[in-house]
Amino acid sequence: MKQLIFFILILFSLQVVEAQEKYLDSLYKVEPVNTEVYAEKEGEKLVIDLYRPAGVQEKTPLIVFMHGGGFSGGSPKNPQEVKFAKIAASKGYTVGLISYRLKRKETGFGCDYIASGKIETFQMAAEDFMDAVNFMHKNAEKFKIDKDKIIVGGSSAGAEAVLNAVYNPDLMFDNSEKYSDIEISAVFSLAGAIVDARYLGKEQAVPGIFFHGTDDNLVPYATAPHHYCENSKPGYLILDGSKTIVEKLKELDSSFLFYSFKDARHEISGMPFEDLPEVFSFMKRVIFEKNKIQSVVYK
Template sequence: MKKLLFILLLFISVSGSAQSRFTQDIFQLQNIETQTYATKDGVDLKLDIYQPAKDTMQNRPIIIFMHGGGFAGGTRTNPNEVNFAKAAARKGYVAVQISYRLTRKGKSFGCDYKAEGKMETFQLAAEDFMDAVNYMVQQKDTYRIDPSKVIVGGSSAGAEAVLNAVYNERLMFSDVSRYQNFDFAGVFSLAGALVDARYINEENAIPGVFFHGTEDNLVPYGTAPHHWCNRKQPGYIMLDGAKTITEKLKELNTSYMLYSFEGGKHEHSGMPFDYLSEVFDFFNSVFLNEEKLQVEVWK
């Protein structure tokens, strides 16, 4: 009887630990590692790797995040992104913050910049993002990464690069075969948009978490011109934001969670710390355990 009771208590202990991992802070942090994932145009592109300390799990999910800044600024060491990475690592994820080529640094990315140039900007940033993902997956043994559990995310410009890479890969890359050694488990977008939601199909309809203000004045919440340029301006290019993307995912019976902020502008590209508990719960349920959920929250 005592042996049976011991086994039962052990089961409850292990089960409780398994349930809290990925949703609760159960680890301390290992020292942050910085690696160079590519060198382009004479610039070393770096990433920072955050890991849980004293973690024995052999195949761990990874979150790779791309900062915003209009392709002209921003940094992987922005405090909000760093705090998000630390929060993820404390829950048992390998979390990565990446730098990428800021091709519009000191230049406009508004209505005076031609649409063709904007498209090229998206393509270059998407390429950098995918190269960073490739680098980490190639190091999967070193960092004990499960290449079938790759979660990717971004804020503003970073979200645009990530969303286009995941859902508009045929518009972004001439050779998608370079990026077939891993699977995206989910997408996390903060005020992001892509070129054309019609390219989302059953094969690439990855589940996603989306935060967006309904009156975003830079990146459209629904379908609208980037920066609200008019048709006569060089920078006129239509983009599909969170609302349009999730409508397509819903049509394809794919899981998603959409937080819509009534009247909100581009400030919702910031990390939603007030809602991270819900975000990590969704990551765990849908991205890691493949539950089916379609959630829409209005604020």
């Protein structure tokens, strides 16, 4: 009888393992964080903290994530994002959390800071971000990543930089050809916006995952002034938020997953741990299985 029970338990365990799926379930332990310098600018070393599934020898998809903080604070050591990186790595992804130049430490980023300065800030942050992605792309063999499966993401200010880099490259870079060999598979944005959705064309229509509150008081949910500044203020700058970007992606027949939180404000820029299973499911179905998904979830 004991042998029979033992055999049944073994069989059940094997069935459970087989039912688990890479990129959806936590199958791996996570290696200790590995910090690399991806660039040095203005005397500052910019780093990427890499989290990788332990024991995996084949190439893995890559997620590069950019923290928020109004371009004046924040860190790749943010506990929420470190937790996210470890969750993703346990599913089979390599995850890079990056630092970047925080150009608004002294000036702030509100209505009293000039709009042209805001655009310049987006441009510098977008450049730092793409330089980090480029570093990983060039060192794909060293870090065992799949160059054809690169997901990029960010929160708040980080989301603004990432979205502008992907969807508005001609507005962000003097020479966008510098990054032309990098193909982005998907974007993951927490309360982000871009300068102008009209410049988002078919070539830039990368599938996107968006989280945004309808009453976000800092980054517009649809199309509105950044920080809702009055038009008489120096910092008056119209931005296109998640809703407007999603409408453009729908028009361009691209995939998206949009979580719209009724009456929520900028707290939606926090990591949505409760909804991460659906995020990873979307990435697997769209990136790996080549499905087209256009989904809006109202909360």
